[in-house]
Amino acid sequence: MTYCVALKLNAGLVFASDSRTNAGVDQIASFKKMRTFRNPGDRVIVILSSGNLSVTQNATNLVEQQGRQADKSNIWNVPSMFDVAGLLGGCLREVTHRDRPHLQASNIDVGATFIVGGQIAGEAPRLFMVYSEGNFIEASDNTPFFQIGETKYGKPIIDRMIRPETSLNEAIKCVLVSFDSTMRSNVSVGMPIDIICYDTNSLELGTEQSLAEGDEYFSQISSLWSEGLRGVFASLPEPHWVCPAVHDPSTDISPPITEPPIS
């Protein structure tokens, strides 16, 4: 499995990905799922990937390879992030088309999903999600984030905390809490967590961080969050109803409680 998340905030973009891949529980390895393309002052682009590793690697390699053909539209010369998402979707379709019959013959899932975001000089930062079919959607202020892979465990905290006006530092904390929740509930998501930030209009990427197993900051976030939750939890008011069993038939709700037949 995989967990990747990217946020589009007024202050910039945040990208994070785990590194665990597996082909069955007996074949687990660590692979980077984040790929960055940068031409400072002109464009910075980050791709996060989830799904079949050969398909995602092939599709991003194809994007990179096309980038060497300067006479054609490629990731280094297209004028918008919309075009970049289209290029990536196209490469994904090419790989999928080529590999699907062979993978399906062995009942292997060919599915692969990407998040791609960044900024190209002349337009604002943008964030897209590319589906396995190669079609794609763009993040908006209403939903300023995308997740791929094992998305559900880590979603509630993002739903609660992330707004377009959230700062990059707050966003990083939120992303790490989201990873913490995901890794507690799904062992197939694992460290290191790669994380990178982008400041709106800087046209230069921040330093990439790779938080490995035992990373001090991540451990601190994880344990403080856990303690904090316990504190909040303990402070919640007790239920107003009496929990120990004193059954009061006058409060029964339909359908009525079933009782044994009179014999």
Add this chain to the structure above:
Amino acid sequence: MTYCVALKLNAGLVFASDSRTNAGVDQIASFKKMRTFRNPGDRVIVILSSGNLSVTQNATNLVEQQGRQADKSNIWNVPSMFDVAGLLGGCLREVTHRDRPHLQASNIDVGATFIVGGQIAGEAPRLFMVYSEGNFIEASDNTPFFQIGETKYGKPIIDRMIRPETSLNEAIKCVLVSFDSTMRSNVSVGMPIDIICYDTNSLELGTEQSLAEGDEYFSQISSLWSEGLRGVFASLPEPHWVCPAVHDPSTDISPPITEPPIS
């Protein structure tokens, strides 16, 4: 969709279920997914259901109907909760066998899952999950809870908070926080939330609560939890690295950041 959860604690059992059912987003209704069977002093049994509504209703109705045939093994006379889970699994198989061809002909999912728990005089409280195939598993101290339906959003808080020694009141709070997280992230899970507690060895059910939209206690839990999380979140330490973009190539991690080809 559905969200149901049941906990098996030293102090007793807690069962909770939402009430939203839908056949497509344009056909949403409210149905109770909790059914209780009680013969005070002898046995109390609670069934929570998820999946195809006709299948779950038919299976529990069959269990209830068999209970009127006193000369046969039924929910009122079997000596153990293990037998009750087996009866429910058998009824589910009967309904599924009868309806599957007809539902599949219309591409309708026949899947249905149950949680069933309670206590029968002579043994300790027990909790089971019955899969759509009619087979079943029992909760243990290692994993003292089961969830069915939309299980993921609400799982992290249960993973963090629930231990066999958790009190019933703490467990109720945890269950409500779990529902709050689920309902924020999935609109197909909705109020009222039915909740019922069982005190170990009481052989009598507590009063059933139905928390409807706008319920004061639930709203209080929901807003205090949200505020509390924000407080904990704000107190988390800032990342130790500088987020704004100052790219330091010496810290780059392989595979290297891709730069445009030199033309």
